[in-house]
Amino acid sequence: MKTTLREDKHQATSQRLERNAVSLVLEHGFDAVTVDMICNASGISQRTFFNYFKTKEAAVVGAEPPTIDEGKARAFIATDGPDLLAEALQLVAASSMMLGTDEKLLTDRLRLFEKNPQLLLRQMDRMNRITAEIAELVYLRRRREAGLGADEADLREQADLLTHAVLGVLRYMAMRWIRDEGVDQVRTLAATVTLLGRTLRVI
Known part of the structure; x- marks a missing residue:
C-alpha cells in the first residue's frame, strides 16, 4: 500500500x-536522559515530541506494535503446511515487529531491555495484544485442520502452547541479533527456521 509524503x-x-532516544539511553542510562535531550538530538521542539510520544519511555520502547496483516493471517489459517511452529514464527516476524525494521535500532533496543527491567516489563505488556492475536490464529488453524467433533478446550491449549513456543523462539532470535552483529533479520529468521526443523526432527 502506497504511503503519502506526509505519512x-x-x-x-x-x-x-526513537533512534536518538535509544542511543542516548544506551550512553547515559535511562534515568539521566530527558525529553529535552531527545528533542535537542532530534532537532525538534518538545511540542513536536509530544505529538509523537506521550512519554520518554514510549520513545525508548517504541511505537505500539502493529497487528498482524489481515491477508497474511487469512493465508496462515487456510494453509496446510506441515510445520505449524515455523509458519507461525514467520507470520509474526514478517507481520508485526521484526522484519523490515531498522536493524541497528532493534538490536540497540534489545540491549536496553537486557539492562533495564522496567523497559523489558513495558515491552512485555505491549506484546500482550499480539500474543492474544497469535493464539487466536493458531486456534483457528488447528480447528480447521481438526474438523468436526474436535475437543475445543484441547485446541485452545494447543494454541496457547504453540504461541508461547513462538515467543520463546523470538527471544532466541533477539539474542542472536545481539550476539551476531551484522547478521540481518531475514537471514536470522531463515537460519532459525532451518534449525527448528533439524531440532524438532531429532527430538
Whole structure:
C-alpha cells in the first residue's frame, strides 16, 4: 500500500526520535536522559515530541506494535503446511515487529531491555495484544485442520502452547541479533527456521 509524503515524513520523524532516544539511553542510562535531550538530538521542539510520544519511555520502547496483516493471517489459517511452529514464527516476524525494521535500532533496543527491567516489563505488556492475536490464529488453524467433533478446550491449549513456543523462539532470535552483529533479520529468521526443523526432527 502506497504511503503519502506526509505519512513518510511522520514515519521518518518518529524513527529519528526513537533512534536518538535509544542511543542516548544506551550512553547515559535511562534515568539521566530527558525529553529535552531527545528533542535537542532530534532537532525538534518538545511540542513536536509530544505529538509523537506521550512519554520518554514510549520513545525508548517504541511505537505500539502493529497487528498482524489481515491477508497474511487469512493465508496462515487456510494453509496446510506441515510445520505449524515455523509458519507461525514467520507470520509474526514478517507481520508485526521484526522484519523490515531498522536493524541497528532493534538490536540497540534489545540491549536496553537486557539492562533495564522496567523497559523489558513495558515491552512485555505491549506484546500482550499480539500474543492474544497469535493464539487466536493458531486456534483457528488447528480447528480447521481438526474438523468436526474436535475437543475445543484441547485446541485452545494447543494454541496457547504453540504461541508461547513462538515467543520463546523470538527471544532466541533477539539474542542472536545481539550476539551476531551484522547478521540481518531475514537471514536470522531463515537460519532459525532451518534449525527448528533439524531440532524438532531429532527430538
